[in-house]
Amino acid sequence: MKIALVTPARPGSRSGNRHTALRWAAILRAAGHRVALGTEWNLDPRTELLLALHARRSYDSIREFAQRQPGRPLVLALTGTDVYRDIHVSDEAQASLGMATRIIVLQPKAKEELSPRLRRRVHIVVQSSATRLRQRPVRRRFRVCVVGHLREEKDPLRALYALRHLDPAALDIEVLQLGGALDDAIAARARAAMRREMRYRWLGAVSHSSALRWLASSHLMVISSRMEGGANVVSEAIRIGVPVLASRISGNVGLLGATYPAYFPLGDDRALARLILRAAKESAFYAALKRRGWLLRPRVSPSSEERALLAALQG
Numbered sequence: 001m002k003i004a005l006v007t008p009a010r011p012g013s014r015s016g017n018r019h020t021a022l023r024w025a026a027i028l029r030a031a032g033h034r035v036a037l038g039t040e041w042n043l044d045p046r047t048e049l050l051l052a053l054h055a056r057r058s059y060d061s062i063r064e065f066a067q068r069q070p071g072r073p074l075v076l077a078l079t080g081t082d083v084y085r086d087i088h089v090s091d092e093a094q095a096s097l098g099m100a101t102r103i104i105v106l107q108p109k110a111k112e113e114l115s116p117r118l119r120r121r122v123h124i125v126v127q128s129s130a131t132r133l134r135q136r137p138v139r140r141r142f143r144v145c146v147v148g149h150l151r152e153e154k155d156p157l158r159a160l161y162a163l164r165h166l167d168p169a170a171l172d173i174e175v176l177q178l179g180g181a182l183d184d185a186i187a188a189r190a191r192a193a194m195r196r197e198m199r200y201r202w203l204g205a206v207s208h209s210s211a212l213r214w215l216a217s218s219h220l221m222v223i224s225s226r227m228e229g230g231a232n233v234v235s236e237a238i239r240i241g242v243p244v245l246a247s248r249i250s251g252n253v254g255l256l257g258a259t260y261p262a263y264f265p266l267g268d269d270r271a272l273a274r275l276i277l278r279a280a281k282e283s284a285f286y287a288a289l290k291r292r293g294w295l296l297r298p299r300v301s302p303s304s305e306e307r308a309l310l311a312a313l314q315g
Contacts, residue, residue, distance in 0.1 A: 106230025
């Protein structure tokens with residue numbers, strides 16, 4: 001089958017959407033499909049199926065395909081900003097939903113944001129990681145890693161703020177922040193923090209492989225986002241074996257499960273600090289987090305994602 005895979009994330013981008021598009025293109029090509037990956041549909045009349053990431057930002061390609069290729073499958077993959085913002089307020093995102101013959105969400109709870117009529121079209125494709133890295137945390141201090149671009153939706157500095165509630169005498173801790181600056185104001189706060197807080201380092205944008213190595217060297221990963229469609233970095237942490245501390249939002253709960261023992265209320269750095277200290281000081285709690293991650297590993301395997309994606313495209 002000739003498939004057009006559209007993502008608004010441009011070549012060279014280190015965004016999660018770009019990584020998802022590249023991984024899905026590889027899966028589809030390995031299954032024998034011909035895949036044209038781009039930021040918009042190229043109007044090729046031979047295209048048999050459109051797979052579009054992002055309801056609002058890919059609207060133009062979705063509309064063109066629906067008009068020019070009526071009756072052919074149009075598969076829409078919803079991102080976090082789609083699910084928890086755009087499909088509720090954007091006319092373009094809502095129109096994209098209406099034109100889609102099938103809808104992909106990245107974790108089960110995202111389905112709850114859609115109307116019962118649309119839920120019948122939904123397929124769940126949990127993102128995977130094929131990394132062979134395994135956790136080998138540094139020994140000199142307790143390292144907490146935050147991976148993701150600095151933008152408001154990620155609440156990226158919450159782990160930094162948690163340091164205010166952690167006594168240096170009680171815990172030798174380092175917060176390591178990875179990700180490019182998409183918000184100048186947040187970047188300025190991160191740079192200022194490094195000048196006054198010796199326990200915090202922001203490394204900026206790094207390659208995907210480098211980010212995974214830093215993650216593997218950490219004792220914990222914090223994901224403090226305000227909205228997530230189903231963060232691939234959570235899958236990567238699970239695959240590597242790094243316990244995750246997560247904001248209690250739908251996207252994180254959809255991946256980690258309702259009974260996961262290491263959630264903190266959104267924006268609550270004091271509660272996050274308590275979790276960090278508990279993980280560092282209570283070996284039984286840390287071991288329990290490791291066990292939960294191990295139980296989740298089959299869910300984020302490449303073979304699981306491959307099966308789910310191919311099933312979504314087959315209808």
